[in-house]
Amino acid sequence: MATSRLERIGTIFTRAEGLLKRGAMKPDDRPLWFDVYKAFPPIIEPKFARPKVENTTIRPILYKEDVVRAKFHASGHGFAAMNMQNPSGETQIKKLMQQYEKLKTEGVPENELIEKSASNVSSERTQEVAQNKIPKASPETVTSQVLTEVNIKNIFKE
Incomplete structure:
Protein backbone atom coordinates (compact mmCIF):
# COMPACT_ATOMS: atom_id res chain seq x y z
CA MET A 1 0.00 0.00 0.00
CA ALA A 2 2.96 2.30 0.53
CA THR A 3 3.68 2.29 -3.19
CA SER A 4 0.06 2.92 -4.15
CA ARG A 5 -0.61 5.89 -6.39
CA LEU A 6 -4.38 5.93 -5.96
CA GLU A 7 -4.36 9.61 -5.02
CA ARG A 8 -3.77 10.30 -8.70
CA ILE A 9 -6.92 8.45 -9.73
CA GLY A 10 -10.13 10.38 -9.14
CA THR A 11 -10.70 12.78 -6.30
CA ILE A 12 -11.05 12.28 -2.58
CA PHE A 13 -14.79 12.80 -3.03
CA THR A 14 -15.14 10.07 -5.65
CA ARG A 15 -13.12 7.68 -3.50
CA ALA A 16 -15.21 8.41 -0.40
CA GLU A 17 -18.38 8.08 -2.47
CA GLY A 18 -17.19 4.71 -3.78
CA LEU A 19 -16.50 3.49 -0.25
CA LEU A 20 -20.01 4.50 0.79
CA LYS A 21 -21.65 2.83 -2.21
CA ARG A 22 -19.77 -0.46 -1.75
CA GLY A 23 -20.39 -0.54 2.01
CA ALA A 24 -16.75 -0.24 3.02
CA MET A 25 -17.64 2.93 4.92
CA LYS A 26 -20.79 3.32 6.99
CA PRO A 27 -22.93 6.38 6.25
CA ASP A 28 -22.46 7.49 9.86
CA ASP A 29 -18.67 7.42 9.41
CA ARG A 30 -18.58 9.68 6.34
CA PRO A 31 -16.49 12.86 6.67
CA LEU A 32 -18.14 16.11 7.69
CA TRP A 33 -17.28 17.80 4.42
CA PHE A 34 -18.86 15.06 2.28
CA ASP A 35 -22.46 16.38 2.34
CA VAL A 36 -21.33 19.97 1.84
CA TYR A 37 -19.18 18.99 -1.14
CA LYS A 38 -22.07 16.99 -2.59
CA ALA A 39 -24.47 19.92 -2.21
CA PHE A 40 -22.01 22.54 -3.50
CA PRO A 41 -19.55 20.89 -5.89
CA PRO A 42 -16.68 23.01 -7.21
CA ILE A 43 -16.87 24.44 -10.72
CA ILE A 44 -13.57 22.80 -11.69
CA GLU A 45 -13.04 19.36 -10.21
CA PRO A 46 -9.80 19.24 -8.17
CA LYS A 47 -8.00 16.38 -9.90
CA PHE A 48 -4.34 15.49 -9.53
CA ALA A 49 -3.80 15.39 -13.30
CA ARG A 50 -5.24 18.86 -13.91
CA PRO A 51 -2.73 20.98 -15.80
CA LYS A 52 -0.96 23.72 -13.92
CA VAL A 53 -2.40 27.18 -14.37
CA GLU A 54 -0.01 29.25 -16.44
CA ASN A 55 -1.23 32.68 -15.37
CA THR A 56 0.57 33.12 -12.07
CA THR A 57 0.74 36.90 -11.98
CA ILE A 58 -0.47 38.31 -8.72
CA ARG A 59 -2.10 41.68 -8.92
CA PRO A 60 -0.72 44.15 -6.40
CA ILE A 61 -3.47 45.12 -4.02
Missing part, protein backbone atom coordinates in the same frame (compact mmCIF):
# COMPACT_ATOMS: atom_id res chain seq x y z
CA LEU A 62 -2.41 48.37 -2.45
CA TYR A 63 -4.70 51.02 -1.11
CA LYS A 64 -3.70 54.64 -0.62
CA GLU A 65 -3.91 54.05 3.14
CA ASP A 66 -1.25 51.33 2.85
CA VAL A 67 1.25 53.80 1.42
CA VAL A 68 0.52 56.29 4.20
CA ARG A 69 0.85 53.56 6.86
CA ALA A 70 4.15 52.44 5.37
CA LYS A 71 5.49 56.02 5.41
CA PHE A 72 4.22 56.43 8.97
CA HIS A 73 5.96 53.30 10.24
CA ALA A 74 9.11 53.94 8.20
CA SER A 75 9.50 57.33 9.83
CA GLY A 76 9.73 55.63 13.22
CA HIS A 77 6.37 56.55 14.69
CA GLY A 78 4.51 54.01 16.72
CA PHE A 79 1.65 53.94 19.14
CA ALA A 80 1.17 52.11 22.39
CA ALA A 81 -0.96 49.01 22.64
CA MET A 82 -4.61 49.53 21.90
CA ASN A 83 -7.63 48.30 23.77
CA MET A 84 -9.31 45.69 21.57
CA GLN A 85 -12.41 45.71 23.78
CA ASN A 86 -13.05 49.37 23.06
CA PRO A 87 -16.52 49.50 21.50
CA SER A 88 -15.89 52.76 19.64
CA GLY A 89 -13.75 51.05 16.99
CA GLU A 90 -11.46 54.08 16.68
CA THR A 91 -7.94 52.75 16.20
CA GLN A 92 -4.89 54.95 16.17
CA ILE A 93 -4.25 54.20 12.50
CA LYS A 94 -7.83 55.16 11.64
CA LYS A 95 -7.37 58.43 13.51
CA LEU A 96 -4.05 58.93 11.73
CA MET A 97 -5.72 58.47 8.34
CA GLN A 98 -8.46 60.95 9.27
CA GLN A 99 -5.86 63.51 10.38
CA TYR A 100 -3.81 62.86 7.24
CA GLU A 101 -6.80 63.46 4.95
CA LYS A 102 -7.84 66.54 6.93
CA LEU A 103 -4.36 68.06 6.71
CA LYS A 104 -4.09 67.13 3.04
CA THR A 105 -7.31 69.03 2.24
CA GLU A 106 -5.97 72.02 4.18
CA GLY A 107 -3.00 72.15 1.82
CA VAL A 108 -0.17 71.00 4.10
CA PRO A 109 2.97 70.05 2.08
CA GLU A 110 3.43 66.33 1.41
CA ASN A 111 6.70 66.07 3.35
CA GLU A 112 5.08 67.45 6.53
CA LEU A 113 1.82 65.47 6.40
CA ILE A 114 3.07 62.39 8.24
CA GLU A 115 4.83 64.33 10.99
CA LYS A 116 1.93 66.67 11.68
CA SER A 117 -0.74 63.99 11.57
CA ALA A 118 1.31 61.72 13.86
CA SER A 119 1.86 64.54 16.34
CA ASN A 120 -1.84 65.44 16.30
CA VAL A 121 -2.92 61.84 16.92
CA SER A 122 -0.36 61.33 19.69
CA SER A 123 -1.45 64.58 21.39
CA GLU A 124 -5.08 63.40 21.18
CA ARG A 125 -4.05 60.13 22.81
CA THR A 126 -2.30 61.89 25.68
CA GLN A 127 -5.42 64.01 26.19
CA GLU A 128 -7.59 60.88 26.29
CA VAL A 129 -5.28 59.31 28.87
CA ALA A 130 -5.36 62.52 30.90
CA GLN A 131 -9.16 62.56 30.78
CA ASN A 132 -9.26 58.87 31.82
CA LYS A 133 -11.06 57.81 28.65
CA ILE A 134 -8.40 55.15 28.28
CA PRO A 135 -8.22 53.13 31.50
CA LYS A 136 -4.83 52.78 33.11
CA ALA A 137 -3.71 49.55 34.73
CA SER A 138 -5.96 49.05 37.71
CA PRO A 139 -4.25 47.95 40.96
CA GLU A 140 -7.41 46.00 41.88
CA THR A 141 -6.97 43.41 39.15
CA VAL A 142 -6.29 39.84 40.13
CA THR A 143 -2.98 39.78 38.28
CA SER A 144 -1.68 42.85 40.07
CA GLN A 145 -2.73 41.39 43.42
CA VAL A 146 -0.92 38.13 42.71
CA LEU A 147 2.20 39.96 41.58
CA THR A 148 2.32 42.05 44.71
CA GLU A 149 1.93 38.98 46.96
CA VAL A 150 4.43 36.73 45.19
CA ASN A 151 7.89 36.25 46.62
CA ILE A 152 10.35 35.34 43.89
CA LYS A 153 12.86 33.79 46.31
CA ASN A 154 10.34 31.30 47.68
CA ILE A 155 8.52 30.48 44.46
CA PHE A 156 10.31 27.14 43.87
CA LYS A 157 10.59 25.95 47.49
CA GLU A 158 7.31 24.03 47.52
Whole structure:
Protein backbone atom coordinates (compact mmCIF):
# COMPACT_ATOMS: atom_id res chain seq x y z
CA MET A 1 0.00 0.00 0.00
CA ALA A 2 2.96 2.30 0.53
CA THR A 3 3.68 2.29 -3.19
CA SER A 4 0.06 2.92 -4.15
CA ARG A 5 -0.61 5.89 -6.39
CA LEU A 6 -4.38 5.93 -5.96
CA GLU A 7 -4.36 9.61 -5.02
CA ARG A 8 -3.77 10.30 -8.70
CA ILE A 9 -6.92 8.45 -9.73
CA GLY A 10 -10.13 10.38 -9.14
CA THR A 11 -10.70 12.78 -6.30
CA ILE A 12 -11.05 12.28 -2.58
CA PHE A 13 -14.79 12.80 -3.03
CA THR A 14 -15.14 10.07 -5.65
CA ARG A 15 -13.12 7.68 -3.50
CA ALA A 16 -15.21 8.41 -0.40
CA GLU A 17 -18.38 8.08 -2.47
CA GLY A 18 -17.19 4.71 -3.78
CA LEU A 19 -16.50 3.49 -0.25
CA LEU A 20 -20.01 4.50 0.79
CA LYS A 21 -21.65 2.83 -2.21
CA ARG A 22 -19.77 -0.46 -1.75
CA GLY A 23 -20.39 -0.54 2.01
CA ALA A 24 -16.75 -0.24 3.02
CA MET A 25 -17.64 2.93 4.92
CA LYS A 26 -20.79 3.32 6.99
CA PRO A 27 -22.93 6.38 6.25
CA ASP A 28 -22.46 7.49 9.86
CA ASP A 29 -18.67 7.42 9.41
CA ARG A 30 -18.58 9.68 6.34
CA PRO A 31 -16.49 12.86 6.67
CA LEU A 32 -18.14 16.11 7.69
CA TRP A 33 -17.28 17.80 4.42
CA PHE A 34 -18.86 15.06 2.28
CA ASP A 35 -22.46 16.38 2.34
CA VAL A 36 -21.33 19.97 1.84
CA TYR A 37 -19.18 18.99 -1.14
CA LYS A 38 -22.07 16.99 -2.59
CA ALA A 39 -24.47 19.92 -2.21
CA PHE A 40 -22.01 22.54 -3.50
CA PRO A 41 -19.55 20.89 -5.89
CA PRO A 42 -16.68 23.01 -7.21
CA ILE A 43 -16.87 24.44 -10.72
CA ILE A 44 -13.57 22.80 -11.69
CA GLU A 45 -13.04 19.36 -10.21
CA PRO A 46 -9.80 19.24 -8.17
CA LYS A 47 -8.00 16.38 -9.90
CA PHE A 48 -4.34 15.49 -9.53
CA ALA A 49 -3.80 15.39 -13.30
CA ARG A 50 -5.24 18.86 -13.91
CA PRO A 51 -2.73 20.98 -15.80
CA LYS A 52 -0.96 23.72 -13.92
CA VAL A 53 -2.40 27.18 -14.37
CA GLU A 54 -0.01 29.25 -16.44
CA ASN A 55 -1.23 32.68 -15.37
CA THR A 56 0.57 33.12 -12.07
CA THR A 57 0.74 36.90 -11.98
CA ILE A 58 -0.47 38.31 -8.72
CA ARG A 59 -2.10 41.68 -8.92
CA PRO A 60 -0.72 44.15 -6.40
CA ILE A 61 -3.47 45.12 -4.02
CA LEU A 62 -2.41 48.37 -2.45
CA TYR A 63 -4.70 51.02 -1.11
CA LYS A 64 -3.70 54.64 -0.62
CA GLU A 65 -3.91 54.05 3.14
CA ASP A 66 -1.25 51.33 2.85
CA VAL A 67 1.25 53.80 1.42
CA VAL A 68 0.52 56.29 4.20
CA ARG A 69 0.85 53.56 6.86
CA ALA A 70 4.15 52.44 5.37
CA LYS A 71 5.49 56.02 5.41
CA PHE A 72 4.22 56.43 8.97
CA HIS A 73 5.96 53.30 10.24
CA ALA A 74 9.11 53.94 8.20
CA SER A 75 9.50 57.33 9.83
CA GLY A 76 9.73 55.63 13.22
CA HIS A 77 6.37 56.55 14.69
CA GLY A 78 4.51 54.01 16.72
CA PHE A 79 1.65 53.94 19.14
CA ALA A 80 1.17 52.11 22.39
CA ALA A 81 -0.96 49.01 22.64
CA MET A 82 -4.61 49.53 21.90
CA ASN A 83 -7.63 48.30 23.77
CA MET A 84 -9.31 45.69 21.57
CA GLN A 85 -12.41 45.71 23.78
CA ASN A 86 -13.05 49.37 23.06
CA PRO A 87 -16.52 49.50 21.50
CA SER A 88 -15.89 52.76 19.64
CA GLY A 89 -13.75 51.05 16.99
CA GLU A 90 -11.46 54.08 16.68
CA THR A 91 -7.94 52.75 16.20
CA GLN A 92 -4.89 54.95 16.17
CA ILE A 93 -4.25 54.20 12.50
CA LYS A 94 -7.83 55.16 11.64
CA LYS A 95 -7.37 58.43 13.51
CA LEU A 96 -4.05 58.93 11.73
CA MET A 97 -5.72 58.47 8.34
CA GLN A 98 -8.46 60.95 9.27
CA GLN A 99 -5.86 63.51 10.38
CA TYR A 100 -3.81 62.86 7.24
CA GLU A 101 -6.80 63.46 4.95
CA LYS A 102 -7.84 66.54 6.93
CA LEU A 103 -4.36 68.06 6.71
CA LYS A 104 -4.09 67.13 3.04
CA THR A 105 -7.31 69.03 2.24
CA GLU A 106 -5.97 72.02 4.18
CA GLY A 107 -3.00 72.15 1.82
CA VAL A 108 -0.17 71.00 4.10
CA PRO A 109 2.97 70.05 2.08
CA GLU A 110 3.43 66.33 1.41
CA ASN A 111 6.70 66.07 3.35
CA GLU A 112 5.08 67.45 6.53
CA LEU A 113 1.82 65.47 6.40
CA ILE A 114 3.07 62.39 8.24
CA GLU A 115 4.83 64.33 10.99
CA LYS A 116 1.93 66.67 11.68
CA SER A 117 -0.74 63.99 11.57
CA ALA A 118 1.31 61.72 13.86
CA SER A 119 1.86 64.54 16.34
CA ASN A 120 -1.84 65.44 16.30
CA VAL A 121 -2.92 61.84 16.92
CA SER A 122 -0.36 61.33 19.69
CA SER A 123 -1.45 64.58 21.39
CA GLU A 124 -5.08 63.40 21.18
CA ARG A 125 -4.05 60.13 22.81
CA THR A 126 -2.30 61.89 25.68
CA GLN A 127 -5.42 64.01 26.19
CA GLU A 128 -7.59 60.88 26.29
CA VAL A 129 -5.28 59.31 28.87
CA ALA A 130 -5.36 62.52 30.90
CA GLN A 131 -9.16 62.56 30.78
CA ASN A 132 -9.26 58.87 31.82
CA LYS A 133 -11.06 57.81 28.65
CA ILE A 134 -8.40 55.15 28.28
CA PRO A 135 -8.22 53.13 31.50
CA LYS A 136 -4.83 52.78 33.11
CA ALA A 137 -3.71 49.55 34.73
CA SER A 138 -5.96 49.05 37.71
CA PRO A 139 -4.25 47.95 40.96
CA GLU A 140 -7.41 46.00 41.88
CA THR A 141 -6.97 43.41 39.15
CA VAL A 142 -6.29 39.84 40.13
CA THR A 143 -2.98 39.78 38.28
CA SER A 144 -1.68 42.85 40.07
CA GLN A 145 -2.73 41.39 43.42
CA VAL A 146 -0.92 38.13 42.71
CA LEU A 147 2.20 39.96 41.58
CA THR A 148 2.32 42.05 44.71
CA GLU A 149 1.93 38.98 46.96
CA VAL A 150 4.43 36.73 45.19
CA ASN A 151 7.89 36.25 46.62
CA ILE A 152 10.35 35.34 43.89
CA LYS A 153 12.86 33.79 46.31
CA ASN A 154 10.34 31.30 47.68
CA ILE A 155 8.52 30.48 44.46
CA PHE A 156 10.31 27.14 43.87
CA LYS A 157 10.59 25.95 47.49
CA GLU A 158 7.31 24.03 47.52
